[in-house]
Amino acid sequence: MMDIRRLVLRIPGQWEDAWLYRGNLIVWDRHGAIYYVPVDKLRASAIHASDRHHGVLADHLVLRSERKSSLEFQDVLAIPSIRREFFSPLKAEPEVVISITPTVLRLASIEPIPGNITDTVVYGNRIFATSDAGVYETQFDSRYDEPSPVLQVIDAPATAVVAGNGQFAASLGDLGLISREVGFGDGDQWIRSAKNASVETLAPYSRNVTRSSVHLLNYGVDPIPDFIRATTRIDRRENGFQESIVTKFHQPSSLLQSLRGVMSEELTVDEMTAGDRFEVLGNANYRLLVRFGSKVQVLNLRAFQNQPLRVNQDRRIDVGKMMTRPIRHAMSTQALRSGFLVEHTGGVHILNDSGVIELTKELVVQARTFPNSRRYVDTVVLVREECLDLVGFVDLAQ
Known part of the structure; x- marks a missing residue:
């Protein structure tokens, strides 16, 4: 049986969205202004607000410095007596909250994002944001913090945006799903490359878009999303970094045929296409969260090259046994190293092989995970009505 304890770094204020990107926390307020704070400063603020022991725990559970920890440290932490002492500040309560003053945040030299923000993503020193006023792109680099303009990519309301592998894609409702190459470069180079890049329409309608590895899932009118396969090449840069770059997105194809092979014993084709008894609630990378009748189930989606x-x-994940309240509607499903996060009308939960972890019973403004990061793979950001929470967790029963 799990014994989950949560450690929360809380920044009071009315925020709209947040991202952990490289060594910074990037935050949007509800007027579209962008703030940031280096992770090292967050760590120091946590120690100042509590003590060094809590600061080290925050570093380990929330800010995820264990990526740089030695194997020797992991071996030492595996000793039961040391593990008990290390996590001892978390034993008294299920959740320990460390409040950090909002004054640690610095206003970035970037123009506010116009309109009411609906989604954001940070990738390759680029910030992409959608709002009811359009799709926007700007550059962020905390090393210089030089003034950066906000480029309007699309002049139309947008609901969702994703980015990675050299491409970004955005949902524009009746105007469809669009994508465009992300031009890498510093200074004014990114502006020139962004303005010269052509926008491609991938689908005629899109209410939401998510990534599954390098591929896309487009959520449209139907209860089952379309799968958009990507063709990639390996890009090796001068700094030694290499990445799979998307060179082409193929035509959307329905997941219906693939799902029929798995769900045929449970549902008829008519029931699957109608949506009253069957719906894909969302996906977290390669995992699909599907509802059929009153049941919710996890399916794995695999799309290997040339297969x-x-x-x-x-x-491994039995949602029916884990959830005390059924998931009827999911606002978002996002990947974590230890499982995946579900933001729904009953709160925010993490589902993994061991069980369910409840983060909150309340609706939140925004929930974020960072599965593509090497550092924050199990950190969750919850933007609440009056604060921003960075949440780390540990199972003391392990």
Whole structure:
């Protein structure tokens, strides 16, 4: 049985969204202004607000410095007596909150994002944001913090944006799903490359878009999203970094045929296409969260190069036994190293092989995870009505 304890770094204020990117926390207020604070300063603020022991725990659970920890440290922490002492400040309560003053945040030299923000993503020193006024792009680099303009990519309301592998994509409702290459470069180079890049329409309608590895899932009118396969190449840069770069997105194809092979014993084709008994609630990378009738199940989506799409059941995660309240509608599903996060009308929960972790019973303004980061792979950001929480967790029963 799990014994989950949460450590929260809380920044009071009315915020709209937040991202942990490299060594910084980037935050949007509800007027579209962008703030940031280096992670090292957050760590120092946590120590100042509590003590060094809590600061080290925040560093380990929230800010995730264990990426740089030695194997020797991991071996030492595996000793039961040392592990008990290390996590001892968390034993008294299920959740320990360390409040950090909002004055640690610095206003970035970037123009506010126009309109009411609906989604954001940070990738390759670029910030992409969607709002009811359009799709926007700007540059962020805390090393210099030089003034950066906000470029309007699309002049139309947008609901969602994703970015990675050299491309970004955005949902524009009736105007469709669009994508464009991300031009890398510093200074004014990014502006020139962004203005010269052509925008491609991938689908005629899109209410939401998510990533599954390098591929896309487009959520449209139907209860089942379309799968958009990507062709990639390996890009090696001068600094030694290499990345799979998307060179082409193929035509959208329905997941219906793939899902029928898994769900045929439970539902008829008509029930799957109608949506009253069957719906794909969302996906977290390669995992699909599907509802059929009153049941919710996790399926795995596999799309290897030059191989047909495969869907099979994830037998390790039993949602029915984990959730005390059924998931009827998911606002977002996001990947974590230890499982995946579900933001729904009953709160925010993490589902993994061991069980369910409840982060909150309340609706939140925004929930974020960072599965593509090497550092914050199990950190969750919850933007609440009156504060911003950075949440780390540990199972003391392990």
